[in-house]
Amino acid sequence: MEAIVDTVVLVxxxxxxxxxxxxxGFVAPLVLLVAGLALSYVPGFPEAHLEPELVLIGILPPLLYVAALQTSVPAFRLALRPILLLAVGLVVLTAFVIGFVVHLLLPAVPLAACVALGAIVAPPDAVSATAIAxxxxxxxxxxxxxxxxxxxxxxxxLxxxxxxxxxLAGAAVGLWEISQEVALKAGGGLVIGFVFAVAAAWLHRRIEDSLLEDAVSLLxxxxxxxxxxxLHTSSVVAVVVAGLYLGHRIPxxxxxxxxxxMDAVWKLVNFLLEGVVFLLVGLQLREVVGSIETDMATTVQVTAAVFATLVLVxxxxxxxxxxxxxxxxxxxxREERPRPAVPTVIAWAGMRGVVTLAAxxxxxxxxxxxxxEYPRELFVFVAFAIIVLTLLVQGATLPALARVLRVKEDNSAQDALAEAGIQHTASRAALEALEAHAGSAPPAVVARLRGLVESRSNNAWERLGSQQQETPSAAYGRLRREMIKAERHVFKIARNEGxxxxxxxxxxxxxxxxxxxxxxRSES
Known part of the structure; x- marks a missing residue:
């Protein structure tokens, strides 16, 4: 009962x-992190120990999965080179550079332990990157x-x-052993993700009950x-591959x-998990600080050095x-040369999250x-401090940096123009299908459907017009919502009166x- 109450309180x-x-007008992860930090020192507030298995198997998979579902596969493919340079090359470089820096500060600590710390703090977090970006x-x-x-x-x-x-435990580690480990983990994860994605797609095609489809998607x-x-492969790669495959085919x-x-279900799951996970990270402060045995000067020195190295690398x-x-x-x-402001913003967007603490x-x-022997409790604290520093320093200042450097969203007019062109083609195809299948349908029905298609096509072109006045489609939406409100009221009164x-x-x-x-949806 106590665990249930604590869970409800956290949610x-x-x-x-x-x-x-x-x-x-703030980013929710930052507010919840600060709230967790403050609540960790409130007397009597429930302690929340974040188990690695809970994060890596219970929290991370659905968050990665829903992020992959929403990722455009064509856009992902076009950006694969910079993605791999960051996700593989930068992580490896960061791990070794931080390892050598920490080893210089703590020469008595084995280099392998220092590199492990570097790998722990190297990857930016999926949740914070998506939410803040x-x-x-x-x-x-x-x-x-x-x-x-x-x-x-x-x-x-990982x-x-x-x-x-x-x-660190004495196992022989060389280039061949590392290559084998990477091939086994990543390759195996790719195969497993693809196989289960195909199986899930097969189920979705044959299930007609929307509730059952939601259940399959959640599982x-x-x-x-x-x-x-x-099977000792990369669960992260497997989940991402499955999400990308299914997200591309959901339509x-x-x-x-x-x-x-399903979109509503996953939005709710994502909203609750994102909130709870950053709150849980903040609640770890009391436990992490209480476990430190290293002296304060060394702790501050190592933490500052790791944070500075992360940013500089x-x-x-x-x-x-x-x-x-x-x-x-x-x-x-093939690729347009970006302004220096673009890599600057990407470089500053290196917020760490719950995976760092779990690792x-x-x-x-x-x-x-x-x-x-090595200062394990110091390394855990450094990982926690890096999460807090990157979220509060980089996450909080990223919007201002993007504004100063004028790195803005893509031109909405270009999107509207592309949409209008495709909508025109789609409308023409719809009218051809209507003429081909109309048959003996009542003329009034055919005329109504033709008007619906023409209205949708016109709405797309309206988005290219002036934003200073209400367009016909906007007026239609506003007035129709008022009509729906009136209809709801009539039905409610009729129900109440029996x-x-x-x-x-x-x-x-x-x-x-x-x-x-x-x-x-048509207005968004």
């Missing part, structure tokens, strides 16, 4: 914190790169942590991650009702990775199983809700 606080963040309003390609990096870099980092921990990331973990797998319902990597690649004619002709908790205990049963009200409400949802 309630995360909801209130998210609501407060939206009202104040979209909130800031960055260009679409920048968001794709940041999301793609955060989807894949955990796999690289493999390096495992390899470094094995070296998919957990089944994938459990099988991947049992052809699900019915319209199922898509609307990411900046030092970004500019050559961005511009040297464009010396290759094929890349130069730190997996560090082996010193003196057990041949592991030499003139219609509850079932009639529910059916009418559903039809009106679907129409209003369609209005909102």
């Amino acid at each position: 309630a606080i995360s909801v209130v914190g998210a609501a407060l963040a939206r009202r104040l 979209r909130r800031v309003g960055l260009p679409r390609r920048v968001v794709t790169i940041l999301e793609g990096e955060s989807l894949l870099n955990d796999a690289t980092a 493999v390096m942590v495992r390899v470094a921990a094995g070296a 998919t990331p957990f089944v994938v991650v459990i099988v991947a973990e049992e 052809f797998l699900l019915s319209p009702t199922s898509r609307l319902q 990411r900046f030092a990597w970004m500019y050559p990775a961005t511009y040297l690649a464009r010396l290759v004619p094929r890349i130069r002709n 730190a908790q997996t560090l082996p205990e010193p003196g057990v199983g041949g592991v030499p 003139r219609i049963p509850e079932e009639v009200l529910v059916r009418a409400q559903r039809e009106l809700d679907l129409e209003e949802t369609q209005l909102q």
Whole structure:
């Protein structure tokens, strides 16, 4: 009973914190992190120990899965080179540079332990990258790169942590052993993710009940991650591959009702998990600080050195990775040369999250199983401090930096022009289908459908017009919502007076809700 109460309290606080963040115009992860930090020292507030298994198997998979579902596969493919440079190359470089820096500060600590710390803090977080990048309003390609990096870099980092921990325990580690480990983890995860994605797609095509489709979708990331973990492959890669595959095919797998319902379900799951996870990170402060045995001067010195190294290495990597690649004619002709402001914003968007803390908790205990003595509690604190510093320093200042450097969202007029052109083609195809299949349908029905198609095509072109006055489609939406409101009121009064049963009200409400949802989607 106590565990249930604690869970309800955490969820309630995360909801209130998210609501407060939206009202104040802040990013919710930052507000919830600060709330967790403060609550960790409130007397009598429940302690929340974040188990690594809970994060890596219970929390991370659905968050990665829903992020992958929402990622454009064509955009991901076009940005694959910078994504892999960040998710693999930068993570490996960061791990070794931080390892050598910490080893210089703590020469008595084995280099393998220092590299393990570097791998732990190297990967930016998927949740914070997605939440903050979209909130800031960055260009679409920048968001794709940041999301793609955060989807894949955990796999690289966790493999390096495992390899470094094995070296710390005395296992022989060389280039061949590392290559084998990477091939086994990443390759196995890719195969498992693809196989289960195909199986899930097969189920979705044959299930007609939207509730069952939601259940299959919710179970998919957990089944994938459990099988991947049992087979000792990368569960992160497996979940991401499954999400990308299914997200790309959802328009052809699900019915319209199922898509609307599944979208709402995953939005709720994502909202609750994001809130709880950052609140839990903040609540670790009391426990992490209480476990430190290293003196304060050394703790501050190592933490500052790791944070500075993280920032500098990411900046030092970004500019050559961005511009040297464009010396290759094929890349130069295919990709536009970005302004220096773009790699600067990407370099500053290096917020760490819950995976860093969970990975730190997996560090082996010193003196057990041949592991030499090293300051494990210091490394766990440094990992926690890096999360807090990157979120509060980089996450909080990223919007201002993007504004100062004028790195903005893509031109909405270009999107509207592309939409209008495609909508014109789609409308023409719809009218051809109407003429081909009209047959003996009543002329009034055919005329109504033709008017609907023409109205939708006109709405797309209206978005290119002036934003200073209300367009016909905007007026239609505003007035139709008022009409729907009046209809709802009439049905509600009739139900209250006993003139219609509850079932009639529910059916009418559903039809009106679907129409209003369609209005909102057409305006967004």
